[in-house]
Amino acid sequence: MSPADSVTFHAEAPRGVGLWVATVVSYVLSPLALPPLVYGTVLVHVGASWFDVARGAGIGFVFLSVVPLAYVAWMRLRGRIGSLEIRDRSMRTEPFLVALVAGGVAFVLALGTEMTGKRLLAALIGCHVLNTSLLFVVTAWWKISVHCASVSGAGATLVFVQDHVPGALLTSPIAGHGLLVGGALLVAVMIWARVRSRAHTPLQAVAGAGLGLASYGELLLLAQTVGL
Numbered sequence: 001m002s003p004a005d006s007v008t009f010h011a012e013a014p015r016g017v018g019l020w021v022a023t024v025v026s027y028v029l030s031p032l033a034l035p036p037l038v039y040g041t042v043l044v045h046v047g048a049s050w051f052d053v054a055r056g057a058g059i060g061f062v063f064l065s066v067v068p069l070a071y072v073a074w075m076r077l078r079g080r081i082g083s084l085e086i087r088d089r090s091m092r093t094e095p096f097l098v099a100l101v102a103g104g105v106a107f108v109l110a111l112g113t114e115m116t117g118k119r120l121l122a123a124l125i126g127c128h129v130l131n132t133s134l135l136f137v138v139t140a141w142w143k144i145s146v147h148c149a150s151v152s153g154a155g156a157t158l159v160f161v162q163d164h165v166p167g168a169l170l171t172s173p174i175a176g177h178g179l180l181v182g183g184a185l186l187v188a189v190m191i192w193a194r195v196r197s198r199a200h201t202p203l204q205a206v207a208g209a210g211l212g213l214a215s216y217g218e219l220l221l222l223a224q225t226v227g228l
Contacts, residue, residue, distance in 0.1 A: 013198040022193035026085070029190055031150035032069050035128060036060035038154045039121060045167035048116035055113060056121050063106035064128065068099045087199055089143040096136040103129035120165065120228045124157060127218045134211060145200045145208030151190045152212030155183025160219045165228065187212075 013019050040057035048056065072095050075081045081091050107129060110122040131153055138144045162170040162179055169175065191205040200208070222228060 013196065018196050022196040025189055025193040026147055026197060026199070029147065029151055029186065031146050032065045034150050034154045035064040038157055039124060041158065041169065042120060042124065042161050042165075043115075043117050045161060045169040045171075046117040046120065046165060047167065052115035052117070055115055056110070056117070059106050059109050059113070059121075060125070063102040063109075064099070064125075067102040068095060071095055071098045085199060089139055092139050093136075096132065096139065099132055100129060100136065103132060120161075123219060123222050123228050126222075127157070127215050128153075130218060131211065131215060134214075135208075138207075138211075143200065143204055144211065145191075145194050145205045147194055147199075148187065148190050148205045148208030149212035152183075152187045152209040153215040154212075155179075155187060156213045156216040157219065159183065160216045164220070164223055 013022075036057040039060040040053050043053045043056045069084075072081070072084055072086065075086075075091070075095070076084060081088065086092050086095060103125060107122055107125045110118060110125050115121075131149065135144060135146055135149060139146075158170060158179055161167070162175065170179065187209050191202070191209060194200040194205045194208075195202050219228070
């Protein structure tokens, strides 16, 4: 455990309403909760049928939410970790590997399922797997914030789709004016929540948010090279 990790783990968060709010924010905007919501939103945007929306969001839900959560819950039941957040960086290797394998399966399923927006969905899942791999590498030596990366990545993904993918939902007047501001606000709230709960230092939280923003560039590169 590095000195920075020791500070994070051994400094108990001050009690109060702030800690309660920070905990709620961390669980509601969990990295496991966001993928199916983002995928469903994007598929609605491109005009997919409700059946296709359910299938696309379902792939994200099963493989990027349920499978990793089930493994983490198993670790918790076995007493190997103290909470579902896995604050001990050294215990994150196995959950990351499970998430990467599940993400690979989700990518193959997305490409192999005939639905409206399947190439876009596969690209989103591919970026998710890539960023998970980057987080895994960084976590090997430093406790970067996965929560902050997830929230900023979700926001960056939706802004990319709004800017570069024809559709109706995300280009509506309400979404057009509120998506960027709302996304930035959620990222700021998550950074505050992770620092307030003593899950991360400010630098770890900001670094996670910065990594998540790479999703925009990754999707832009894909759009310019292979098309979405």
